[in-house]
Amino acid sequence: MTSFKPVRKAVFPVAGLGTRFLPATKSVPKEMLTIVDKPVIQHAVDEARAAGIEHFVFVTGRNKAVIEDHFDIQVELEQTLRERNKTDALELLAASLPPAGQTSFTRQQSPLGLGHAVWCARNIIGNEPFALLLPDMVMRDKKGCMSSMVELYNKTGGNIIATEEVAWEETHKYGVVETGKEVAGGFEISGMVEKPPQGTAPSNLFINGRYILQPEIFDILSGHETGAGGEIQITDAMLKLAKEQPFYGFRFTGRTFDCGSKEGFIKANVAFAMWQSDLAEDLRPELEELLKEKPPF
Ligand code: UTP
Numbered sequence: 001m002t003s004f005k006p007v008r009k010a011v012f013p014v015a016g017l018g019t020r021f022l023p024a025t026k027s028v029p030k031e032m033l034t035i036v037d038k039p040v041i042q043h044a045v046d047e048a049r050a051a052g053i054e055h056f057v058f059v060t061g062r063n064k065a066v067i068e069d070h071f072d073i074q075v076e077l078e079q080t081l082r083e084r085n086k087t088d089a090l091e092l093l094a095a096s097l098p099p100a101g102q103t104s105f106t107r108q109q110s111p112l113g114l115g116h117a118v119w120c121a122r123n124i125i126g127n128e129p130f131a132l133l134l135p136d137m138v139m140r141d142k143k144g145c146m147s148s149m150v151e152l153y154n155k156t157g158g159n160i161i162a163t164e165e166v167a168w169e170e171t172h173k174y175g176v177v178e179t180g181k182e183v184a185g186g187f188e189i190s191g192m193v194e195k196p197p198q199g200t201a202p203s204n205l206f207i208n209g210r211y212i213l214q215p216e217i218f219d220i221l222s223g224h225e226t227g228a229g230g231e232i233q234i235t236d237a238m239l240k241l242a243k244e245q246p247f248y249g250f251r252f253t254g255r256t257f258d259c260g261s262k263e264g265f266i267k268a269n270v271a272f273a274m275w276q277s278d279l280a281e282d283l284r285p286e287l288e289e290l291l292k293e294k295p296p297f
Contacts, residue, residue, distance in 0.1 A: 003154075004129070004153065004154065004157035005128050005129055006128075006129075006154075007051075007052075007053070007128075007129050007130065007131050007150050007153060007212055008052075008053065008054045008055060008128065008130075009053065009054070009055040009056075009057060009124070009125055009128065009130045009131070010048040010053040010055070010056055010057065010130060010131040010132070010133055010146075011057045011059065011118055011121045011125065011130055011131070011132045011133070012041065012044055012045070012048075012056065012057065012058045012059070012133055012135055013059045013108075013114055013117035013118060013132075013134065013135075014029065014031045014041060014058055014059060014060050014061075014064055014067055014135060015059050015060055015061035015064065015107070015108035015111055015117050015120075016030070016061075016111060016114075016117075016260075017061075017111055018030030018260075020260065020261060020262065021033065021262070021265075027063060028066070029063060029064045029066060029067055030136070030259075030260070031064075031067060031135050031136075032066055032067060032070065033259070033265065035138060035257075035259070035265075035268045035269055035272050036269060036272045036273050036276065036279070038096075039070060040135055040136070040138060040259050040265075041067060041070070041135045042070070042096055043135070043138045043139075044133045044134075044135040044138070045071070045096075045098065046096070047133065047139065047144045047145060047146050047147075048131060048133055048146055049098065050144040050146070050147050051131065051144055051146035051147040051149070051150045052147075052150060053131055053146070054102055055102050055103075055104065055124075056071070056098050056102060056103045056104070057103075057104045057105075057106065057121045057124045057125065057130075058071075058103065058104070058105045058106070059106055059107070059108050059117045059118070059120045059121055060105055060106070060107055060108070061107060061108050061109075061111060067105075068103075068105050071097060071098060071103050072097075073093075073097065074093070077093075078090060078093065081093075104124045106120055106121060106123075106124060107120070108120045112224075112226075112231060112232050113226070113227075113229075113231025113232035113233055114134075114231070114232075114233065114234045115221050115227075115231070115232035115233050115234040115236065115237050116221070116224070116231070116232040118132060118213075118217070118218075118221060118234055119218060119221035119222060119224075119232070122215075122218040122221075122222075125215060125218070126215070127215050128215060129153070129212055129213065129214050129215065130212070130213060130215070131146055131149070131150070131210070131211070131212050132210070132211040132212075132213055132234075133146065133209065133210055134209035134210070135259075136209065136258060136259050136260035137208055137209030137210070137256055137257070137258060137259070137260075138256070138257045138259050138268050139208075139210070139252065139254055139255070139256045139257075140254050140255045140256075140271075140272075140275075141252070141253065141254025141255065142254075145162050145208075145210050145250075145252050145254065146210055148250060148252070149162055149210060149212055149250050150212070152184060152185060152186045152248060152250050153212050153248075155183075155184040155185075156183055156184050156186065156246070156248050157246075158214070158245055158246035158247060158248055159211070159212060159213050159214055159217075159238070159241065159242075159245060159246065159247045159248070160186070160211065160212040160247075160248050160249075160250055161177065161189060161192075161207055161210075161211055161238070161247060161248075161249055161250070162207070162208050162209070162210035162211070162249075162250045162252050163177055163205035163206060163207060163208060163249045163250065163251055163252065164205065164206060164208040164251070164252045164253075164256055165204055165205060165206075165251075165253075166204055166205075166206045167204070168201065168204045169198070171196060171198075171201035171204055171206065172195055172196060172197060172198045172201070173195065174195065174206035174207065175192060175193070175194045175195070175206060175207040175235050176192070176193050176196055176201045176202060176203060176204070176205060176206050176207070177189045177191070177192050177202070177203060177205050177206075177207065177249050178190045178191035178192070178193070178202035178203060179202075179203050179205065179249065183248060184248075186248045186249055186250045186251070187248065187249045187251075188246065188247070188248060188249075189242070189247040189248060189249045192207070192235060192238065192239055192242070192247075194227075194228060194233070194235050194236075195228075205249065205251065207235070208252060208256055209256075210252075211234075211238075213238075213241075214241070214245055216241060216244070216245065217234075217237055217238070217241050220237040220240045220241055221234075221237050255271065257271065270287070
């Protein structure tokens with residue numbers, strides 16, 4: 001069996017402005033907004049760790065320093081918890097922390113687009129395949145989307161894109177793939193279209209924010225070509241790379257919440273709370289009641 005260079009590093013682009021959450025995101029990065037009790041970014045890092053990722057690369061921007069603090073120990077807090085014998089809380093903190101020396105933070109000095117943010121990680125990634133996780137997309141299933149993708153990659157090599165079914169009427173809002181032959185539980189990607197006009201989508205599988213990419217993507221991104229919205233787009237670079245290298249699709253069948261939008265973020269909070277038995281019991285009747293109520297103003 002052929003063995004491919006392992007996927008050891010993951011990139012988390014977190015330099016976006018998060019304008020859809022203003023004024024909350026004026027001083028708090030949107031990646032630090034919480035889903036129940038865990039920041040959005042922690043969900044993506046946990047998913048990457050479960051997939052065997054060893055090095056976590058954050059592409060940050062101004063006002064994002066708190067993300068770096070979140071992935072460090074908090075000496076005074078831990079001291080106090082120890083004095084108070086709060087072992088559960090201490091264990092929780094330890095479990096959420098990648099091991100020392102396995103995180104890197106680099107700055108995207110201007111938010112020139114997702115493709116540019118990924119390019120900013122080039123020196124830390126070097127010449128090896130890497131995982132790319134958009135933290136806004138919070139996903140939940142038994143195994144973890146990235147774990148399944150790494151499993152597929154270990155059979156196929158190349159580049160992997162996670163996809164997910166969406167209603168056909170919604171395809172014009174997303175990047176959509178064209179499907180080729182089935183391979184190793186995934187499929188060959190024979191084309192990609194960004195926001196296809198209604199009725200023209202080649203499939204109803206949209207690109208949902210998880211990728212495994214080969215380092216040659218950096219050579220393409222170094223051209224700094226702008227696309228939609230005047231931004232440097234990762235999809236444009238992938239389309240170019242697909243002319244030289246194979247791309248495979250993974251079908252994710254769990255639940256995804258787009259926490260970059262208010263609606264998705266609120267849905268994620270409700271869903272994660274309802275999936276937590278200690279909260280669900282009290283919350284369910286209250287939510288049912290709330291839905292019947294008129295606003296008190
Ligand atoms: P979004 O398209 O959601 O943009 O970025 P945004 O700026 O974060 O949010 P809004 O639209 O203003 O509310 C998708 C992902 O790409 C990252 C974001 O942090 C997010 O994870 N990103 C985007 C960058 O890191 N740099 C960029 O220049 C643009």
